[in-house]
Amino acid sequence: MTEHDIELSVNGTTHELTVESRTLLVHALRDELGYTGTNVGCESSTCGACTVHLDGDAVKSCTLLAVQADGAEIGTVEGLAEDGSYAxxxxxxxxxxxxxxxxxxxxxxxxxxxxxxxxxxxxxxxxxxxxxxxxxxxxxxxxxxxxxxxxxxxxxxxxxxxxxxxxxxxxx
Amino acid sequence: MYPDEFDYYNADGVDDALDLLDEHSEAGTTELLAGGHSLLPAMKTGLSSPDVLIDISDIETMQGISADGDGLSIGAMTRYSDLVDSEEVAEHAPALAAAAGQVGDVQVRNRGTIGGNLAHADPAADLPGAALASDATLVVHGPDGEREIPADEFFFGMYTTDVGPDELLTRIEIPSADGAHGAYAKKPSPSSGYAMVGVAALLDTDDDGITAARIGANGVMDHGVRLSPVEDALTDGSLDGDTIEAAANRAGDDLDVDMMMSDLQASNEFRAQLLEVYTERALTAAIEDGSSSVAAD
Incomplete structure (x- = not known):
């Protein structure tokens, strides 16, 4: 089992973390980094509850390895509001x-x-x-x-x- | 829901990917990771438990669409969303453009790749029919170099293609169909969105009618198939509804109904009926609107 040091920019904040090969992006966001706004639903890329932005594109973060997102800009629901005002x-x-x-x-x-x-x-x-x-x-x-x-x-x-x-x- | 443990390697080139395949061939099962939208769900449910995953999705020489006068060269790791957005694909491969637009949903199309789709060879995937209708050539790299496989010879059966375990599908070449009419008509599964039946059509026409036709179907048999009787019935025919209906009624002529796909959602007999209906819809859509696509249910 390989482990990987990766860097994720989440809503503009850069995080460095170590993940297992099999860690999914949604679990890295929720369990490692505390961005629990992104929900886990069907776990089979059907329901879209885990949708985040990956370099600007909507993707399902339960169907993406965290290591695949190394170096990417991630956008989550926590990043929508600006200066305390709703988007x-x-x-x-x-x-x-x-x-x-x-x-x-x-x-x-x-x-x-x-x-x-x-x-x-x-x-x-x-x-x-x-x-x-x-x-x-x-x-x-x-x-x-x-x-x-x-x-x-x-x-x-x-x-x-x-x-x-x-x-x-x-x-x- | 975590997949079983595995080792992950990110290949930085075609040769690197082939070396990694060779290096790990003894270690256990090895899978190539492209967009991951078939493989990762299978790994999460335990249907697939590779020991080694080789990520080929970042290989630079396998990205993008280039067009010259004769046709398109599409890197195997080009994403569906790039096919859908491409003016070149719309112009030179209208049936493929239409089919790519009906794969999954926006998020799936932002990750899934043309090469992953074709090499995975899910019988219900949307691109095999379009690859056949577009007369695509699939370019494969292996230890002995490069070889070209016509789409007609590429698909062997369910999840089985002519790509060997030590080989890699690197790009898809498509002769230009500029000026031809293309469409894809699909009966999606209500739950998964995969094609219960999908028909891709590409028609060359002149003032007198249809001069050539290539029709491919997926979802019906255990791999994508050409519908040659329909092609024969259309060629040199006129562009009217009677010709199209008569041609579409021959969609299953070369296919053994007993061997058609059958599942909870559609029996093989029902698929045979759907095939005729969706062939007619694909042909009608192709004629009515150069590159329109139809997702009727």
Whole structure:
């Protein structure tokens, strides 16, 4: 059994740690580094509760070895809020009742945030496709879609007017 | 849920990966790790317990898509999301672009690779049919150097290909289908999202109708297959619904229904019916919209 010294940047903070070969990224984040916002759900890359950002892309951290993430920038739910204020996606989930039990919520928000990075003005089909890899057993998804739309509007409104006009009102 | 213990090595080149394969061939079972979205779940449930894992996903010469006038060269470790985002793949390999867009979900497509998909050869994976329809050539490196395997000769059976235990699939070459119509129509499993049936179609057309057709299917047999009777029925046919329906009705002509995949979600007889329906949908989608993809249920 080999062990590996790795470096992870989590929400901008660099951590050095030693992991077994078989340590999954989600366990390194939760058990070694204390980022317990990322949940473990199905353990089979189906439910998306463990979704984090790996160098900017949404990935399922239960299906990735920690050693594979050596040197990567990881984003978790703990990194969404800035200066004590909710990020637009968090505000959307609160305002639109995008959660009930909340177990899927961190992964759902990270998947949605990845979408809004790529596509600031998604339609409903695009939102549903983006969260296809995240299961919610409470909400029936409609309020989650509404929450993502809320965040997209919020982010569109805070973009500068010049930019909004220049890129055609936020359309791709 | 931890996998059993294993040793992990990160290969920094093709030769390094081959050396590691050779070095550990006596030590027990060795697996190559690409995107890991088939292998790691299997290791977590104990279905697979390799002693050594060789990570090939960072090998630089196995990344990316390059296009010249004749076609595409795609590194085996290119991720699905890069195939989906690529204008070159959309232009030169529309059936592959459509199929890659229907693999798993966003997170899976951000990790899984074209080479991992084809070399793993899951019968229900989405890319074997598209590789066959796209007339892909799979380039394999081994101790004796490089060899090229046509997609038609690559798949042997369930999880079995022509890639030897001391070899490595490094890239996929695809002749340009610029101007052809391509599509992939899939009946996904409601639980896993894998293809119960998936049909990839690539059609060359001119003003008179269809000049050439390549149709590949996955999810039906224990490995991806060409649907030659459909191809024959389409070639020199017109672009109307009757031709397409008649061709699609021949989808199972060369296949033994008794040998088709059968599981809790679909019996072999039901798959045979789905195959005709999804062949027709793939052909219709290809004609209606150059590179559209259909995921109907």
């Amino acid at each position: 637009p996606i968090q505000e959307g989930f609160q305002k639109e009742h995008g959660l009930q039990c909340g177990y899927c919520t961190p992964g759902m928000m990270l998947a949605a945030d990845d979408l809004l990075e790529r596509n600031p003005d998604p339609d409903e089909d695009e939102i549903r496709e983006a969260i296809e890899g995240n299961l919610c057993r409470c909400t029936g998804y409609q309020n989650i879609v509404n929450a993502v739309e809320f965040a997209a509007n919020e982010m569109g409104e805070t973009a500068s007017p010049e930019m909004t006009a220049a890129d055609g009102g936020g359309d791709d």
